Amino acid sequence: MAGGGKGSQIGYVHRSAAMRDGYFDLIAGAFDLDPGRGRAFGVELGLDPDRCYPDYAAMFATEAARPDGIRCVTIATPNNTHYPITKAALQAGIHVICEKPLTFTTAEALDLQAIAAERGLVVGVAYGYSGHQMIEEAARLVADGTLGEIRIVNLQFAHGFHSAAVELDSPAARWRVDPASAGPSYVLGDLATHPLYIAQVICPDLKIRRLLCSRQSFVASRAPLEDNATVLMEYDSGAVGTCWTSAVNAGAMHSQKVRIVGSRGSIEWWDEHPNQLRLEIQGEPARLLDRGMPYLHPQSLADDRIGAGHPEGLFEAWANLHYRFALAIEAHEDGDPARVADLRYPGIAAGVEGVRWVETCVRSADAGGIWVDYV
Numbered sequence: 001m002a003g004g005g006k007g008s009q010i011g012y013v014h015r016s017a018a019m020r021d022g023y024f025d026l027i028a029g030a031f032d033l034d035p036g037r038g039r040a041f042g043v044e045l046g047l048d049p050d051r052c053y054p055d056y057a058a059m060f061a062t063e064a065a066r067p068d069g070i071r072c073v074t075i076a077t078p079n080n081t082h083y084p085i086t087k088a089a090l091q092a093g094i095h096v097i098c099e100k101p102l103t104f105t106t107a108e109a110l111d112l113q114a115i116a117a118e119r120g121l122v123v124g125v126a127y128g129y130s131g132h133q134m135i136e137e138a139a140r141l142v143a144d145g146t147l148g149e150i151r152i153v154n155l156q157f158a159h160g161f162h163s164a165a166v167e168l169d170s171p172a173a174r175w176r177v178d179p180a181s182a183g184p185s186y187v188l189g190d191l192a193t194h195p196l197y198i199a200q201v202i203c204p205d206l207k208i209r210r211l212l213c214s215r216q217s218f219v220a221s222r223a224p225l226e227d228n229a230t231v232l233m234e235y236d237s238g239a240v241g242t243c244w245t246s247a248v249n250a251g252a253m254h255s256q257k258v259r260i261v262g263s264r265g266s267i268e269w270w271d272e273h274p275n276q277l278r279l280e281i282q283g284e285p286a287r288l289l290d291r292g293m294p295y296l297h298p299q300s301l302a303d304d305r306i307g308a309g310h311p312e313g314l315f316e317a318w319a320n321l322h323y324r325f326a327l328a329i330e331a332h333e334d335g336d337p338a339r340v341a342d343l344r345y346p347g348i349a350a351g352v353e354g355v356r357w358v359e360t361c362v363r364s365a366d367a368g369g370i371w372v373d374y375v
């Protein structure tokens with residue numbers, strides 16, 4: 001593991017999800033910019049002190065030379081380090097599971113994609129919510145035509161936790177609003193890429209043709225990084241989309257919602273109630289589909305862990321993705337990546353797409369909120 005040490009918002013979720021099904025073990029880490037604190041953290045987790053490294057470069061060099069060295073690294077660091085750490089890992093022959101957004105620029109993301117392809121390595125991206133069972137069900141309902149032709153994609157990830165300048169007291173918030181560590185955006189990259197990827201999973205045939213973005217910094221000290229943004233999208237098929245993302249939606253919890261509207265009906269998923277999917281067919285009573293129930297598509301039940309009625313949550317969603325990352329890694333190591341061609345997981349292509357989308361949104365917003373082609 002690189003990053004994810006003391007004070008990290010997400011390190012614990014990464015570790016728990018990776019180890020849930022026994023496919024991964026935590027055996028080495030460069031957990032912190034402060035080597036002493038990183039080492040203490042690793043020892044507390046039960047690691048061999050010799051495998052708690054001062055930095056990622058030392059970890060990759062030493063581990064690559066060990067017969068029992070790490071085969072995969074989780075990167076849970078601020079955004080500005082994703083590109084160099086992922087690149088160094090791939091060059092050392094190590095698979096990667098990286099936080100989003102994958103890089104600052106599309107060019108960097110494409111560079112990683114080329115290296116991963118050349119070396120036959122997996123890069124998984126932590127779009128964790130996409131591992132929820134009901135996202136799979138949503139994808140099946142669109143694929144089997146239940147909704148009819150898709151017309152409207154309505155995305156939202158708008159929490160209220162940063163309605164005031166909490167970054168003054170919170171290191172986890174501070175780097176997110178600093179362009180040096182966060183990159184060209186705050187909420188577009190940090191939040192909106194989650195529902196964006198979910199929409200890609202549910203509607204894989206929709207390709208964005210052009211988009212328009214308007215972004216604001218309601219807490220002025222965050223400028224040029226936005227804490228609120230609205231995006232309009234047009235797809236090749238004639239469908240349209242919107243995405244509202246915010247960290248200043250005062251009073252709201254996560255408010256991550258995905259609504260897909262077709263010519264016959266709509267589905268809606270909300271991450272605060274991830275075990276349910278609302279299905280509304282025009283002219284019929286609305287239905288609330290529940291995780292684990294036999295009326296779901298067999299593929300949606302494939303990941304079922306504890307049967308219907310018991311709430312599953314973020315850890316299970318992330319664990320589902322880690323299970324798929326593990327299958328993908330095995331297939332690549334066997335030299336047979338085609339074996340997992342149908343496996344649905346956020347890989348390098350999803351990482352590239354997220355970065356491309358953010359970059360295009362920023363280009364549109366900074367030109368005054370104009371339509372720009374999505375290329």
Ligand code: INS
Nearest residue numbers: 009010159161176190191194
């Ligand atoms: C959000 C949320 C997301 C995470 C973001 C974070 O509060 O928890 O899941 O990806 O980085 O800022």
